[in-house]
Amino acid sequence: MADKDSTSPKPFRVIVIGAGIVGLSLSHALQLANIEHVVLEKHDKIVSIKGAALIVWPAVARIFDQFGILDRITKTTAPVENSYKRWPDGSLICRDDTMQTVSRLFKIPSILFDRQTCVSHLYEGLPDKSKIHTSRRLERIEQTDTGVRVHLADGSIEEGDMVIGADGVHSHVRKLMWDYADKFEPGSIPEIDKEVMSFGEYRGLFGVSTAPDNAQLGNSNTHMILGQDVTMLLFSQMDKAMWGVTFKDEFQKAEHKGKATEAEIEAVAERFADLPMTNNITLGDMTADLGMGANIAVESAIHLCNILHREFASNPTRRISTPDLAALFAEYQAGRYARAKEYVETSGKLTRMNSHQSYFDHFFAGYLHKYIMQSGGKALIESLSVAPKLDYAPTRTIDESAEGWHWMETQEMRKGKKGVWFKYMVLTSIVGVTAAYMARAGLPALLMQLNV
Ligand SMILES: Cc1cc2nc3c(=O)[nH]c(=O)nc-3n(C[C@H](O)[C@H](O)[C@H](O)COP(=O)(O)OP(=O)(O)OC[C@H]3O[C@@H](n4cnc5c(N)ncnc54)[C@H](O)[C@@H]3O)c2cc1C
Numbered sequence: 001m002a003d004k005d006s007t008s009p010k011p012f013r014v015i016v017i018g019a020g021i022v023g024l025s026l027s028h029a030l031q032l033a034n035i036e037h038v039v040l041e042k043h044d045k046i047v048s049i050k051g052a053a054l055i056v057w058p059a060v061a062r063i064f065d066q067f068g069i070l071d072r073i074t075k076t077t078a079p080v081e082n083s084y085k086r087w088p089d090g091s092l093i094c095r096d097d098t099m100q101t102v103s104r105l106f107k108i109p110s111i112l113f114d115r116q117t118c119v120s121h122l123y124e125g126l127p128d129k130s131k132i133h134t135s136r137r138l139e140r141i142e143q144t145d146t147g148v149r150v151h152l153a154d155g156s157i158e159e160g161d162m163v164i165g166a167d168g169v170h171s172h173v174r175k176l177m178w179d180y181a182d183k184f185e186p187g188s189i190p191e192i193d194k195e196v197m198s199f200g201e202y203r204g205l206f207g208v209s210t211a212p213d214n215a216q217l218g219n220s221n222t223h224m225i226l227g228q229d230v231t232m233l234l235f236s237q238m239d240k241a242m243w244g245v246t247f248k249d250e251f252q253k254a255e256h257k258g259k260a261t262e263a264e265i266e267a268v269a270e271r272f273a274d275l276p277m278t279n280n281i282t283l284g285d286m287t288a289d290l291g292m293g294a295n296i297a298v299e300s301a302i303h304l305c306n307i308l309h310r311e312f313a314s315n316p317t318r319r320i321s322t323p324d325l326a327a328l329f330a331e332y333q334a335g336r337y338a339r340a341k342e343y344v345e346t347s348g349k350l351t352r353m354n355s356h357q358s359y360f361d362h363f364f365a366g367y368l369h370k371y372i373m374q375s376g377g378k379a380l381i382e383s384l385s386v387a388p389k390l391d392y393a394p395t396r397t398i399d400e401s402a403e404g405w406h407w408m409e410t411q412e413m414r415k416g417k418k419g420v421w422f423k424y425m426v427l428t429s430i431v432g433v434t435a436a437y438m439a440r441a442g443l444p445a446l447l448m449q450l451n452v
Contacts, residue, residue, distance in 0.1 A: 011036040011316035013160035014308070015150050017138045018167035019046050021054075021115065022297045024122035024132070026166055028067045029305035031127050032393045033313050038158055039166075040150070042137035047120045052206035053235045053242035054115050055080075055099070057380075058106035058404060059387030060295045063302055066393040069125035070108075077117075078220035078238055079109035085365075088227035090276035098377040099222075105381060106404035112220060112237050114208045118294070138167065141176050162325070164304070166297075202351060205268045206244035211236055225276070226365050231351065232275060245272050246351060292343050299387055300336050306391045307332055313392065339383075381407050 014030060016023050019041035030037045056064065056073075064070040080100070085093040099110040123129070137153035141163055150158040165173025181188045211217050217236035225232040235242040245268070307328055312318060320328075353361040385407035389395070403410075 008317050008319040012162075012308075012312045012318065012320070013037060013147075015040065015148065015158050015160040015163045017150075017163065017165050017173050018042075019119075019123075019132050019134070020166060020168060021118055021122065021294045022301050023166035024119065024126065025063070025067075025298045026164060026301045026305065027131050028122065028126055029302055029390060030308070031131065032066075032390065033305055033309035034316065035305075035308055035312055036316065037131060038160075039132045040136040040138060040152065040158065041132065041134050042153075044135045046123045046132065046134065047116050052115055052208065052244060053233065053237075054113060054118050054294055056111040056113075056118070057292075057295050057384055058102060058108045059384045059389075060298045061106075061108045061111060062387075062389050062395060062398055062400075063298060064121075065395045065398045066390045067122070067125055068396055069121045071397050072125075073111060073113070073121050074109050077109075077111055077113050079103065080112050080220050080222060081218060083222040084224070086223055086225045088225065088230075088275070090225065093226070098380065101377055102381060102384065102404065105402065105407070106384065107399045107402035112222070112235055114237070114240065114242055115294075116208075138172055141173070141180075143180070161320070164301075166301070169293075202246050202248050203268075204244055204246040205265060205272070206242075208240055208242045211239055211241040215241065217241060227275075228362075229357075230272070230275070232272075245275070247272070248357075292347060296340055296343050300332075300340065302390055303335050303388050304332050306388065309390075309392050335388075342383075382411075 012035065014026075014035060014037040016026050016030075016037060016039040019027075019039050023039050023041070024046075027037065027039045061070055061073075064073060080103075083096040083099055085096055087093055103110040123132070126132070135154070136156070138150060139153050140151045142149040142151065147159060147161045148163050150160070150163060152158070163173060165171045165177070167173055178189045178194060215236075217234070219236065219238060221236050223232075223234040225234070229248045231246045233242075233244045233246075247268075311320070311328065352358075353365045381404060385405055
């Protein structure tokens with residue numbers, strides 16, 4: 001981190017590690033903010049073959065619109081038509097129209113595609129691709145008196161003022177940060193925080209395949225198959241089938257943490273191959289629980305870029321002191337912590353509920369959920385309506401006057417209306433019950449009067 005000084009011969013420079021969904025979003029946002037940066041990717045290609053299904057909700061769709069890539073995305077994907085919840089034998093529990101409701105309220109088609117397609121759109125849409133460097137794997141980060149020095153596996157070095165880790169769930173940047181914190185402030189990162197990242201109660205196998213001929217999956221549908229200790233997802237998008245199985249068992253033990261071996265992957269695929277996914281197909285016909293990870297991470301990237309834009313856009317060579325930089329990070333964390341925590345906790349609860357971890361979970365997921373789906377949908381709409389966007393770039397194609405974006409503003413009005421509606425309901429019920437009672441009691445004259 002930089003030391004106290006008022007000017008610098010070089011502009012403030014950010015080093016982003018990882019060119020996935022988040023790294024590429026950061027690059028686009030930093031380019032729009034005119035902030036000097038480089039993105040370092042360890043692979044030799046940006047678009048890898050690995051990936052899983054991804055749903056982009058309106059909050060991030062709006063950011064993608066600010067990047068100018070939303071139009072192409074919506075023109076090349078089929079909006080989700082139906083979402084189904086199924087019992088372990090593949091039979092139907094209920095349909096869930098949350099995505100369609102959200103889409104209608106925000107006037108944005110529901111976007112379902114795979115990670116590779118998302119990465120490809122983000123990369124192709126960059127104003128300047130030269131900021132992205134492939135075959136450059138981070139090894140270590142050195143803090144100097146004037147900034148940070150990033151050492152790469154090929155022996156090269158990048159220098160800058162800030163490193164942003166966008167290197168995925170097994171982040172090397174996070175590990176280096178923890179090591180650094182342990183060295184200079186022992187105990188500042190609680191062990192439990194580290195364990196959370198290395199110990200998973202659940203594991204998953206995910207993939208993208210060509211949809212089997214007999215599957216009748218439709219153009220764009222989602223299926224969630226609930227079960228004891230196992231939840232499966234199956235999404236169709238044109239000719240692709242994106243599928244996943246999340247399970248809880250002996251693989252959860254700590255010694256199995258991190259990436260699975262090929263043999264483990266094969267063993268898991270074989271084990272679940274016969275599980276039905278719909279009435280027509282099983283998992284074996286293909287060669288997670290619904291995640292919000294990418295959506296939340298892109299929002300976080302945008303929140304950070306808004307802060308950096310405010311601080312450096314008008315004065316790129318301003319030198320920032322270490323305490324001031326720490327204050328920016330604290331501001332970033334304060335702005336994101338509660339929201340990220342809420343999503344993580346909700347996701348954890350859903351995983352447990354859908355894999356029937358208790359009788360209540362089983363009952364709730366299977367029987368009760370369909371009746372209170374609407375309130376869950378409302379919570380999602382509320383949350384999407386207050387999501388951040390870039391403060392410094394216009395939207396291009398979306399209609400921000402759509403009801404969804406103003407959901408919270410109109411809450412009070414809704415409450416008021418709800419009150420009137422509620423009073424109306426109570427009143428009509430009283431009238432109805434009284435009328436019925438009196439009709440039974442043979443008082444038609446009074447009944448007539450009341451109905452007037
Ligand atoms: C089945 C499934 C379904 C999901 N569904 C959704 C969904 O519907 N909605 C949603 O929002 N999220 C979803 N997620 C989560 C989402 O896929 C991830 O949150 C998202 O891909 C994370 O993006 P990222 O850019 O942070 O990391 P990644 O996509 O993992 O990219 C990290 C990049 O960093 C590079 N890298 C790693 N280490 C180094 C290094 N040392 N040096 C240089 N480069 C490095 C990697 O090569 C990679 O390119 C789902 C996940 C799964 C598994």
